[in-house]
Amino acid sequence: MLSNKYQKVLYDVPAHDFQILDDDHEYTMTSEINRSISSSCYRHIYWSTVAESGLITQQASLIVLFAILFIHLDANDLQPKNILFINALIGIIGLFLYRRRISIKSLQENLKTLSIFLLFGSLVSPVVFTLTKTISTDTIYAMSTLMMLTHLIFYDYGAETAMVQKALSFSVALFSSVCLASRLSTSFHTFCLVTSAVLVFALWPELRKYIKESSFEIFSILTVVHIFACVILLSRLSILHTILYSLAVLCLTFLCPLWLVSLQKYKISIRGAWEEAVVPEQVKDKFA
Numbered sequence: 001m002l003s004n005k006y007q008k009v010l011y012d013v014p015a016h017d018f019q020i021l022d023d024d025h026e027y028t029m030t031s032e033i034n035r036s037i038s039s040s041c042y043r044h045i046y047w048s049t050v051a052e053s054g055l056i057t058q059q060a061s062l063i064v065l066f067a068i069l070f071i072h073l074d075a076n077d078l079q080p081k082n083i084l085f086i087n088a089l090i091g092i093i094g095l096f097l098y099r100r101r102i103s104i105k106s107l108q109e110n111l112k113t114l115s116i117f118l119l120f121g122s123l124v125s126p127v128v129f130t131l132t133k134t135i136s137t138d139t140i141y142a143m144s145t146l147m148m149l150t151h152l153i154f155y156d157y158g159a160e161t162a163m164v165q166k167a168l169s170f171s172v173a174l175f176s177s178v179c180l181a182s183r184l185s186t187s188f189h190t191f192c193l194v195t196s197a198v199l200v201f202a203l204w205p206e207l208r209k210y211i212k213e214s215s216f217e218i219f220s221i222l223t224v225v226h227i228f229a230c231v232i233l234l235s236r237l238s239i240l241h242t243i244l245y246s247l248a249v250l251c252l253t254f255l256c257p258l259w260l261v262s263l264q265k266y267k268i269s270i271r272g273a274w275e276e277a278v279v280p281e282q283v284k285d286k287f288a
Helices: 030-036 039-052 054-074 080-099 104-129 137-153 166-181 187-214 216-235 239-266 281-287
Strands: none
Touching: 039 054, 039 239, 054 080, 054 137, 054 166, 054 187, 054 216, 054 239, 080 187, 104 166, 104 187, 137 166, 166 187, 187 216, 216 239
16 A cells, blocks of 8 residues: 555645635735835836836827927928928938948938939829818818827837737828828928928837937937927917926826836736746856
8 A cells, every 4th residue: 555655746836836816815915025126226117217208208299299390381381392401401310320331322222212202202292282172171180180199009119019000100190191281282381291201200210219229318318309399399389288298298207107116016926836937147147
């Protein structure tokens, strides 16, 4: 007769590795988190989160700047040729910053792409100019606002989630730009606004991503520049909208990260023998 000392088991897990969660027994790690994370660590996490939220602030500010550009073009306060000249200058500077070293072959390819875009844009602008003449202006503005909000929701902020849709985000932003451009006075104004939309929503995000990977300090300075530009330009149009924008920036940049960090103490993490093995950093450094 076999002794009870020896049991035929394939995999044995101690009882203390399992935690039962029901109405009567709840396992929380609030005390453990409070002991492991100090106040100085919370401050470090908060300010790093504030710095990372600059990407959201920048993208929202770009939409505000684009709306300001549309308002000035619609009121004929700006000449389209001046806007095109500024766009070309920004594009050339951004190309040199992004490429650093430009060969003759890459320059020819870029010029070819630019020529195709300018030719296609100039041919399509008269069609876009008369595209939504039968639709009311209020409907166009409401549709454009909804599309820009969709652009912000599905924009790639660096998180690898299923919610990120780069193609959808760019498509709705361009669609919103086309809707707004169809309300301008001439087809040349339309071409100018669509060109600015491509620069703002297609080219600038790639350069900004490169700047963030190269120097996070310059990226943080860009966030401040975006905010000040919006405040200065909005103050010339409406004080109320300037105040609303400032409150939105404060909420996105400071209050939302503070709320996120404060919720970490309520986070529940259950670990046991079923978890994948993780090598501690001290062991990695020892055998490195």
